[in-house]
Amino acid sequence: MLVVATAGHVDHGKSTLVRALTGMEPDRWAEERRRGMTIDLGFAWTSLPSGRTVAFVDVPGHERFVPNMLAGVGPVPAAVVVVAADAGWMPQSAEHLAALDALGVGYGLLVVTRADLADPAATLARARSELAATSLGEVETVTVSAATGAGLPDLRAALDRLADRLPAPVPDGPVRLWVDRCFTVRGSGTVVTGTLGAGRLRVGDELELAGAGEPVRIRGLHRLGAACDEAMPVARVAVNLRGVARDRIGRGDALLTPGRFQPTDLVDVRLAGVAVAELPVTLTLHVGSAAVPVRVRPLGGDTARLRLSRPLPLLIGDRALLRDPGRRYVAGGVTVLDVRPPPLARRGAAAARAVVLATLDGRPELAGELSRRGLARVGDLVRAGVPVTVVPVAGDWLADPQHWRGLGDRLAVAVAEHARTHPLAPGAPVEQLRRHLDLPDRSLVEALVKPPLRLVAGRVVAPGAASLPEPVARALALVSEDYAAHPFRAPDADRLAAVGLGTREIGAAVRAGALLRLTGNVLLLPGAPQQAVRVLTGLPQPFTLSAARQALDTTRRVAVPLLELLDQRGLTRRLPDDARVVVD
Ligand SMILES: Nc1nc2c(ncn2[C@@H]2O[C@H](COP(=O)(O)OP(=O)(O)OP(=O)(O)O)[C@@H](O)[C@H]2O)c(=O)[nH]1
Numbered sequence: 001m002l003v004v005a006t007a008g009h010v011d012h013g014k015s016t017l018v019r020a021l022t023g024m025e026p027d028r029w030a031e032e033r034r035r036g037m038t039i040d041l042g043f044a045w046t047s048l049p050s051g052r053t054v055a056f057v058d059v060p061g062h063e064r065f066v067p068n069m070l071a072g073v074g075p076v077p078a079a080v081v082v083v084a085a086d087a088g089w090m091p092q093s094a095e096h097l098a099a100l101d102a103l104g105v106g107y108g109l110l111v112v113t114r115a116d117l118a119d120p121a122a123t124l125a126r127a128r129s130e131l132a133a134t135s136l137g138e139v140e141t142v143t144v145s146a147a148t149g150a151g152l153p154d155l156r157a158a159l160d161r162l163a164d165r166l167p168a169p170v171p172d173g174p175v176r177l178w179v180d181r182c183f184t185v186r187g188s189g190t191v192v193t194g195t196l197g198a199g200r201l202r203v204g205d206e207l208e209l210a211g212a213g214e215p216v217r218i219r220g221l222h223r224l225g226a227a228c229d230e231a232m233p234v235a236r237v238a239v240n241l242r243g244v245a246r247d248r249i250g251r252g253d254a255l256l257t258p259g260r261f262q263p264t265d266l267v268d269v270r271l272a273g274v275a276v277a278e279l280p281v282t283l284t285l286h287v288g289s290a291a292v293p294v295r296v297r298p299l300g301g302d303t304a305r306l307r308l309s310r311p312l313p314l315l316i317g318d319r320a321l322l323r324d325p326g327r328r329y330v331a332g333g334v335t336v337l338d339v340r341p342p343p344l345a346r347r348g349a350a351a352a353r354a355v356v357l358a359t360l361d362g363r364p365e366l367a368g369e370l371s372r373r374g375l376a377r378v379g380d381l382v383r384a385g386v387p388v389t390v391v392p393v394a395g396d397w398l399a400d401p402q403h404w405r406g407l408g409d410r411l412a413v414a415v416a417e418h419a420r421t422h423p424l425a426p427g428a429p430v431e432q433l434r435r436h437l438d439l440p441d442r443s444l445v446e447a448l449v450k451p452p453l454r455l456v457a458g459r460v461v462a463p464g465a466a467s468l469p470e471p472v473a474r475a476l477a478l479v480s481e482d483y484a485a486h487p488f489r490a491p492d493a494d495r496l497a498a499v500g501l502g503t504r505e506i507g508a509a510v511r512a513g514a515l516l517r518l519t520g521n522v523l524l525l526p527g528a529p530q531q532a533v534r535v536l537t538g539l540p541q542p543f544t545l546s547a548a549r550q551a552l553d554t555t556r557r558v559a560v561p562l563l564e565l566l567d568q569r570g571l572t573r574r575l576p577d578d579a580r581v582v583v584d
């Protein structure tokens, strides 16, 4: 189905043209018919020569109703710009065209109508050159008279050619159906209508209501007024919803594929057609069928941060426009660059952000997103509109390769440092490393552990450290606290038994190099000899056993075998009178 919106100045013949083509009445309201003027959106459809269907979203031309016009063209991929031959190019011809250009509408036709009333040549030439300077570019033009029917067959054929040019819709994409009408049907309940641009809808499907974030179910579905079980894009659809009251949904809301969008009230954007510095602080952002007040914070020459007065389900690359509702003009076109931008708290953050934004073009790109974020969750990227094509490093976490390598290096350093400062601990606790590396999830620490590092019972073990059975490791962690207070006091038999270090466990710890056996069950940390030498160096030389014992704050039970070990290792030398000196 081809869905096109009309555009053009008030009274130029848009509705008359739609009526002539479709035989349907686009002006739905009695007031519209009484005043001969479109106020709100109208919908009508017909078959084209090829057999395909064209549906029109007919918009009002009066300047007071531009917000309604924008809600109509926002979700529609193509436009028919209508200019009356006898009136020529007029203010809302220009404003509607500026809106189409701001939204980046790239497909359309130019129709000069009321050609029975005046020679269309001048109007056509002017309008064609106006369109050529916009996103519509060089369009096909058709001259018609809705009154006489002249040119209508040409227009039907041109609409067919337009449909052929439009890019194929994505039926498997997520649904974001911007609601343009909402009403109640007696006996059925709430019905919303919109243009389904991508994704498919089926009766029974669950969707998410963007504003409320709550689930709703499709109770019934109509496509161009006829009931159906499934609707494929592009299509005009009416959706009968279960479980939502009429007053909870309206124009500007959206029905979403659950989990595929994350409504946001803060976006960074690029503006076109305006200098950011000249924008008023408050404007209205029009996107899809929504219109929300926003505060504009300029960042760069053509980039800005928008604070929305209510969250919208936006994606990177979305096109929107800013309009000044008071002065009634389109201020500029908007391309969404980021839907979850970082806070700008620190001094200079805004300038730094402007530099980053200058490199973005609104095309969602995974590698770039990852390099800017370092780490990101699959779901967050998908909900920003970024296609995810790489495998997570852990759980649903994606990492920039360079950032990930850097984290791995920092992990190795931290584990080695921990092993140095906690020689008795059976590795560095994962949670401690998570905090040290400032990572959001423990699974990331675990995923960073690569040989020669090992993950053992919630700790990362440094290379070279022998692995100890878990109970031994736990017991060692307990006595390591004793040693921290008194490095040269060996735990006595009771203490060893209390922490669970029996003969076998001690044997394992000594073999693993986690404990140093002086004799029998007199145990110190492996670093104790070097530490003792540092203490003894501070004593007047030579020193007695008693002086050494006091300086080391220990007992004879430890001091005697410790000094003998130092002698053996050549760190101290025993003199004939049993005094000792530290060997330089
Ligand atoms: N003679 C002649 N009159 C036309 C033609 N098309 C429209 N008209 C008349 O022009 C007037 C305005 O037409 P509409 O179709 O209501 O114009 P519109 O663009 O829909 O106006 P808005 O919806 O208010 O923006 C009506 O009186 C129509 O009968 C045409 O091709 N020839």
Ligand SMILES: [Mg+2]
Pocket: 014, 015, 016, 037, 038, 058, 059, 060, 061
């Ligand atoms: Mg009209």
